[in-house]
Amino acid sequence: MRLSAVCCLQILSATAFAHVATRPNGIRSESDPQLPLMPALPPSKPSDPQQSQPPPQGRVLISDVMGRDRSINIFASFTRDIASISSRLDSSLENSTVLAPLNSAVERLPRKPWEDPREYDAFGANAYEGGDGKDRAQRNLRRFVEAHVVPASPWAEKEKVKSLLDGDREIWWEMKDGVKVIKPDDIEVQSIASRVGNGEVWILKETRNYA
Numbered sequence: 001m002r003l004s005a006v007c008c009l010q011i012l013s014a015t016a017f018a019h020v021a022t023r024p025n026g027i028r029s030e031s032d033p034q035l036p037l038m039p040a041l042p043p044s045k046p047s048d049p050q051q052s053q054p055p056p057q058g059r060v061l062i063s064d065v066m067g068r069d070r071s072i073n074i075f076a077s078f079t080r081d082i083a084s085i086s087s088r089l090d091s092s093l094e095n096s097t098v099l100a101p102l103n104s105a106v107e108r109l110p111r112k113p114w115e116d117p118r119e120y121d122a123f124g125a126n127a128y129e130g131g132d133g134k135d136r137a138q139r140n141l142r143r144f145v146e147a148h149v150v151p152a153s154p155w156a157e158k159e160k161v162k163s164l165l166d167g168d169r170e171i172w173w174e175m176k177d178g179v180k181v182i183k184p185d186d187i188e189v190q191s192i193a194s195r196v197g198n199g200e201v202w203i204l205k206e207t208r209n210y211a
Contacts, residue, residue, distance in 0.1 A: 060197055061090055062089040063089040071102050072103065072201075076100065081138075084142070092198050093198075095153040096198065097150040098148065098202065100193070100204065101148065105206050109207060115128070144207075150163055150171070151163075158172050171185075171208075182208070187206045187208065188206070189205075
C-alpha cells in the first residue's frame with residue numbers, strides 16, 4: 001500500500017530534524033554536507049595549562065621573526081641569501097642586534113646593495129654578469145648585510161661596537177627626544193620589531209653609510 005504524499009513529507013521532515021539535532025552545538029552545514037562539523041568549544045580552563053601557553057620568548061630566534069614585518073622584508077630576504085648571516089641569526093649561541101632598514105630606505109639608495117660604481121668603471125656594464133660577476137654581487141651584498149648586524153645584544157646606550165663588516169668603524173646609539181639614534185650617522189630607529197632569544201631586530205629609517 002502506497003503512503004500518501006503528505007505522509008512522506010512528514011516522515012522526511014522528522015528525519016531531517018533528528019539529523020540536525022545530533023550535530024555538535026546544533027551546527028548545520030546547508031551549503032556543503034561534506035564540510036567538517038564545527039567542534040564544540042573547549043572548556044574555559046584547559047586540563048593542561050602548559051599546553052595552552054605560547055613557548056617562552058627565549059626559544060624564539062631572530063631567524064624566526066625576520067620575515068614577520070613586511071616593512072623590512074627586502075632586508076630580511078638579503079639575510080637569507082648570505083649563508084654566514086643566516087646561520088648566525090638561526091643560532092642560539094650567538095647574540096645579535098639586527099639594524100634592518102625599511103624597504104623604502106633600501107629603495108632610495110642610488111644603486112643596488114650589490115652594486116659598486118668602481119666595479120662598473122673596471123668591468124663595464126656587464127660587471128655583474130657571468131660567474132665572476134655573480135661572485136662580485138654576492139660579495140657586495142654580504143658587506144651590505146654585515147654592516148647592518150651588530151654582534152651584541154643587549155646593546156647598551158653609548159656602548160661603542162663594530163658591525164660584522166671587516167674594517168667597519170665603531171657605532172653606538174643614544175636617546176634623542178625619546179628616540180633611539182644610531183651614531184655617528186644620526187640614523188633614527190623607528191622601532192624595535194622583535195626581542196627574542198638570540199637578540200633584537202631594530203627597524204631603521206635609513207641605511208648605514210659604511211663605504
